[in-house]
Amino acid sequence: MPKISMTVNSKQVSATVEGRTLLVQLLRDTLRLTGTHVGCDTSQCGACVVHVDGEAVKSCTCLAASCEGAHVTTIEGLAQGGTLHPMQEAFREHHGLQCGYCTPGMIMAAVDLVNRKGFDLDEQLIRSELEGNICRCTGYHNIVKAIAAGAANMSAQPVARAAE
Amino acid sequence: MSANGIGASVRRKEDHRFITGKGSYTDDINREGQTHAYFLRSPHAHALIKRLDVAAARQAPGVVGIFTGDDLAADKVGGLICGWMIHNKDGSPMSAGAHPALAQGKVRYVGDHVAVIIAETYSQAKDAADLVEVDYDVLPACVDLASADSPGQPQIHDNAANNTVYNFHLGDKAATDAAFARAAHVTKLDLVNNRLVPNAMEPRAAIGDYNSGEDAFTLYTTSQNPHVARLILSAFIGLAPEHKLRVIAPDVGGGFGSKIFVYAEETVCVWAAKKVGRPVKWVADRTEEFLCVAHGRDHVTHAEMAMDEKGRILGLRVHTKANLGAYLSTFSSAVPTYLYAPLLSGQYDIPAIYAEVDALYTNTSPVDAYRGAGRPEATFVVERLVEVASRQLGQDPAQFRMRNFVKSWPHQTPVIMMYDAGDYAGTMRKALELADYKNFGKRKRESARKGMLRGIGFSAYIEACGIAPSAAVGSLGAGVGLWESAEVRVNPTGNVEVLTGSHSHGQGHETTFAQLVAGRLGIPIEQVSIVHGDTDKVQFGMGTYGSRSGAVGMSAIVKALDKIEAKAKKVAAFALEASEADIEFKDGRFSVAGTDKSLAFGEVALQAYIAHKFTGAQLEPGLKEGAFYDPTNFTFPAGVHICEVEIDTDTGVTQIAKWTAVDDFGTIINPMIVEGQVHGGIAQGIGQALIENAIYDKEGQLVTASFMDYGMPRAHDLPHLELGFNTTPAPSNPLGIKGCGEAGAIAAPPAVINAITDALGHEEIAMPATPQAVWKAMQKSAMKIAAE
Numbered sequence: 001m002p003k004i005s006m007t008v009n010s011k012q013v014s015a016t017v018e019g020r021t022l023l024v025q026l027l028r029d030t031l032r033l034t035g036t037h038v039g040c041d042t043s044q045c046g047a048c049v050v051h052v053d054g055e056a057v058k059s060c061t062c063l064a065a066s067c068e069g070a071h072v073t074t075i076e077g078l079a080q081g082g083t084l085h086p087m088q089e090a091f092r093e094h095h096g097l098q099c100g101y102c103t104p105g106m107i108m109a110a111v112d113l114v115n116r117k118g119f120d121l122d123e124q125l126i127r128s129e130l131e132g133n134i135c136r137c138t139g140y141h142n143i144v145k146a147i148a149a150g151a152a153n154m155s156a157q158p159v160a161r162a163a164e
Numbered sequence: 165m166s167a168n169g170i171g172a173s174v175r176r177k178e179d180h181r182f183i184t185g186k187g188s189y190t191d192d193i194n195r196e197g198q199t200h201a202y203f204l205r206s207p208h209a210h211a212l213i214k215r216l217d218v219a220a221a222r223q224a225p226g227v228v229g230i231f232t233g234d235d236l237a238a239d240k241v242g243g244l245i246c247g248w249m250i251h252n253k254d255g256s257p258m259s260a261g262a263h264p265a266l267a268q269g270k271v272r273y274v275g276d277h278v279a280v281i282i283a284e285t286y287s288q289a290k291d292a293a294d295l296v297e298v299d300y301d302v303l304p305a306c307v308d309l310a311s312a313d314s315p316g317q318p319q320i321h322d323n324a325a326n327n328t329v330y331n332f333h334l335g336d337k338a339a340t341d342a343a344f345a346r347a348a349h350v351t352k353l354d355l356v357n358n359r360l361v362p363n364a365m366e367p368r369a370a371i372g373d374y375n376s377g378e379d380a381f382t383l384y385t386t387s388q389n390p391h392v393a394r395l396i397l398s399a400f401i402g403l404a405p406e407h408k409l410r411v412i413a414p415d416v417g418g419g420f421g422s423k424i425f426v427y428a429e430e431t432v433c434v435w436a437a438k439k440v441g442r443p444v445k446w447v448a449d450r451t452e453e454f455l456c457v458a459h460g461r462d463h464v465t466h467a468e469m470a471m472d473e474k475g476r477i478l479g480l481r482v483h484t485k486a487n488l489g490a491y492l493s494t495f496s497s498a499v500p501t502y503l504y505a506p507l508l509s510g511q512y513d514i515p516a517i518y519a520e521v522d523a524l525y526t527n528t529s530p531v532d533a534y535r536g537a538g539r540p541e542a543t544f545v546v547e548r549l550v551e552v553a554s555r556q557l558g559q560d561p562a563q564f565r566m567r568n569f570v571k572s573w574p575h576q577t578p579v580i581m582m583y584d585a586g587d588y589a590g591t592m593r594k595a596l597e598l599a600d601y602k603n604f605g606k607r608k609r610e611s612a613r614k615g616m617l618r619g620i621g622f623s624a625y626i627e628a629c630g631i632a633p634s635a636a637v638g639s640l641g642a643g644v645g646l647w648e649s650a651e652v653r654v655n656p657t658g659n660v661e662v663l664t665g666s667h668s669h670g671q672g673h674e675t676t677f678a679q680l681v682a683g684r685l686g687i688p689i690e691q692v693s694i695v696h697g698d699t700d701k702v703q704f705g706m707g708t709y710g711s712r713s714g715a716v717g718m719s720a721i722v723k724a725l726d727k728i729e730a731k732a733k734k735v736a737a738f739a740l741e742a743s744e745a746d747i748e749f750k751d752g753r754f755s756v757a758g759t760d761k762s763l764a765f766g767e768v769a770l771q772a773y774i775a776h777k778f779t780g781a782q783l784e785p786g787l788k789e790g791a792f793y794d795p796t797n798f799t800f801p802a803g804v805h806i807c808e809v810e811i812d813t814d815t816g817v818t819q820i821a822k823w824t825a826v827d828d829f830g831t832i833i834n835p836m837i838v839e840g841q842v843h844g845g846i847a848q849g850i851g852q853a854l855i856e857n858a859i860y861d862k863e864g865q866l867v868t869a870s871f872m873d874y875g876m877p878r879a880h881d882l883p884h885l886e887l888g889f890n891t892t893p894a895p896s897n898p899l900g901i902k903g904c905g906e907a908g909a910i911a912a913p914p915a916v917i918n919a920i921t922d923a924l925g926h927e928e929i930a931m932p933a934t935p936q937a938v939w940k941a942m943q944k945s946a947m948k949i950a951a952e
């Protein structure tokens with residue numbers, strides 16, 4: 001079984017896992033970072049989105065071994081020093097979550113969206129960019145609002161951007 | 165209104181753990197020494213098991229145990245139950261086939277449970293399953309609902325002739341026939357209510373844990389109602405006495421009805437935990453969820469509405485076939501009967517109604533309650549009929565509805581329900597204004613100039629929530645009472661724990677319930693914790709479904725708070741050396757009338773516990789009260805949703821251009837949360853109307869068993885939503901709450917289809933109105949468009 005090492009939420013970790021182990025299994029089962037969820041088995045729902053080397057990745061579709069040496073950020077690593085990331089804050093402020101199951105993936109995807117598209121996001125762009133994240137509770141209405149607001153707040157808080 | 169009390173959009177207390185990844189869902193829980201279960205499932209829709217050999221699999225690496233239906237039978241484990249007895253027209257009881265947790269000799273749908281393999285890791289269990297040898301004698305499958313009760317169809321259960329569970333009816337047939345005999349106009353429709361998969365984002369999961377020292381079990385499970393699960397697992401399936409079985413439903417990632425029921429998997433996990441002597445964890449993958457979760461809807465209906473020459477509705481006649489799948493799920497029998505037929509009066513004053521429902525077995529996944537449960541199906545029938553009737557009579561659909569609305573309350577319908585409060589015309593007027601109905605024609609012309617078809621559709625839904633008066637549902641066949649319990653524990657330092665039998669799986673109870681308590685006791689909301697989802701903590705509860713947690717669950721809390729206040733006044737009287745009659749409670753302080761003597765709520769709590777100012781003979785120490793609340797009536801949320809669609813004539817793609825909803829939910833505790841519930845409900849309703857469809861092929865294979873094949877609504881499928889409210893408080897509960905959880909899912913499908921048919925100019929389209937279906941339907945409209 002291969003031994004792999006990577007940085008997860010700024011901590012150096014290593015583990016010996018089966019070759020078929022997925023990144024999400026390493027995070028959840030080995031490292032007990034259970035904030036990253038699994039909602040499907042076809043890479044559709046996005047509940048498992050984390051950042052690998054600064055980009056959003058569906059951790060259910062990625063072998064842990066392929067992340068050797070990578071920098072991984074999960075939902076648990078997004079808040080810095082007890083201060084919520086502006087996107088986390090925006091989801092709470094705008095009621096962008098109900099059951100909370102899709103939320104970690106949504107927030108990680110939303111931060112990535114801002115990183116890619118900037119701070120000024122219109123509704124149509126957010127809706128089309130959320131193609132890879134499914135929510136069954138909210139009808140997306142408040143998620144769209146939260147992401148637009150979170151994006152604007154990220155521009156005002158460069159520290160939060162640097163955390164990525 | 166206080167900043168955090170009733171009526172305030174308080175930000176949710178539960179959100180912090182969810183947005184930081186600290187939620188605790190069942191799969192996030194790991195028990196020391198736990199094993200992992202994998203269920204070997206039937207690949208056939210209908211087959212006899214001729215041979216089942218697990219010997220080779222037992223030798224596979226990591227395998228801890230393999231069990232089949234024979235093992236459950238040997239331990240006398242009971243079958244899964246259906247908790248609502250429905251009677252046939254002739255008064256005889258329904259025909260329910262046996263429902264073993266693991267198949268005994270026969271499988272009845274693809275995904276049916278054949279064996280469980282328990283191993284050190286999930287991968288090992290799954291690998292070992294490949295070594296189980298099963299010889300099936302494949303039987304013809306009965307899949308098509310419309311013909312499932314025809315002679316010659318494969319017989320699914322020996323004791324249910326013609327695959328018929330029951331032939332139910334409700335209403336007055338003779339009066340309805342008489343109404344049709346004198347009608348000037350009759351509108352007739354054949355409708356299909358498409359089968360849906362609930363698809364809560366968290367797949368179902370369970371961990372069974374057995375403590376041999378205590379001879380007691382713990383089940384962690386994705387449940388909307390852990391006490392009901394415990395009751396069923398104990399009293400009917402016989403796994404353990406209630407006091408030796410703790411059921412914990414921790415954070416649950418959505419339910420929408422699908423997590424009400426007791427399924428095979430949690431039953432087996434609890435039982436197997438003792439067999440293998442270690443905790444047993446099972447987590448569904450999404451495909452298993454598609455195959456085996458209880459599906460929703462799936463009706464075929466012929467409906468007729470009779471009107472006089474002015475367009476006044478005289479009568480309604482409905483014949484529905486309801487698909488219940490291969491086995492009766494926990495509450496499945498109630499859904500197409502008492503959650504359906506009593507809603508067929510809609511918001512209308514209809515003198516005579518007669519409904520017949522044939523519930524049928526098919527070789528498909530069981531069907532049970534899904535968001536709205538029966539009420540969306542009823543609303544679809546009524547609102548399609550009303551819309552089409554108005555078109556056939558050349559009347560404005562809004563005016564036609566208003567003419568026929570119930571106009572005074574209480575109103576007794578011919579189908580059980582006593583509507584107790586509402587303002588249906590006022591709601592319609594508000595919706596018309598918000599939707600800018602008067603300028604619809606202009607918008608339609610603008611669309612036409614772009615080569616698009618535009619249509620507008622209404623849905624004036626009603627639902628029965630606040631489920632339910634126990635005696636009433638008992639008389640209709642329910643196996644349980646449907647009250648709710650609450651316990652308010654005030655600690656010596658004045659903070660408060662509220663234990664509720666309701667369960668939150670996204671609804672925000674930890675916030676709304678705390679708002680009620682904080683407002684009532686005059687304490688900061690941070691000093692209130694809501695405890696739910698654990699049978700060892702909460703004494704009993706009926707759980708969350710049917711939009712009942714506000715109307716029933718919060719009413720129980722109100723009753724407990726009444727008792728807390730009464731007891732606290734006695735404590736305050738001793739502490740303040742005053743007469744109890746002189747104690748007033750306001751804004752969190754107990755004061756003696758006409759004096760400046762007072763104590764804060766927290767000080768009285770401390771006095772209650774230190775008990776220095778009264779003797780045991782005068783008053784019991786402590787401050788903790790419980791209450792059970794049994795509703796006196798259903799509640800009747802109602803509203804009007806207006807959908808405007810724009811259809812691309814080249815592609816058949818339907819865009820929802822405008823959505824207006826005006827709802828009457830009675831008292832609203834937290835508007836932000838209520839709006840969120842409406843958004844989510846509408847999304848599921850739009851999903852049903854435009855995208856979602858669970859399709860079985862002729863052999864009974866579910867061909868839509870993944871998110872790649874089943875149309876789950878994405879963000880770009882859904883519109884911006886315009887919401888309004890028109891509130892009439894419910895008279896049957898102390899807070900005036902009616903409920904809001906299901907409204908959108910009930911209202912939306914007919915609004916969408918009415919809009920699309922308005923755009924098309926004919927009624928021939930079924931749900932889901934996919935681009936392909938709409939494009940085909942447009943070909944029928946082509947002549948009409950060319951003529952224009």
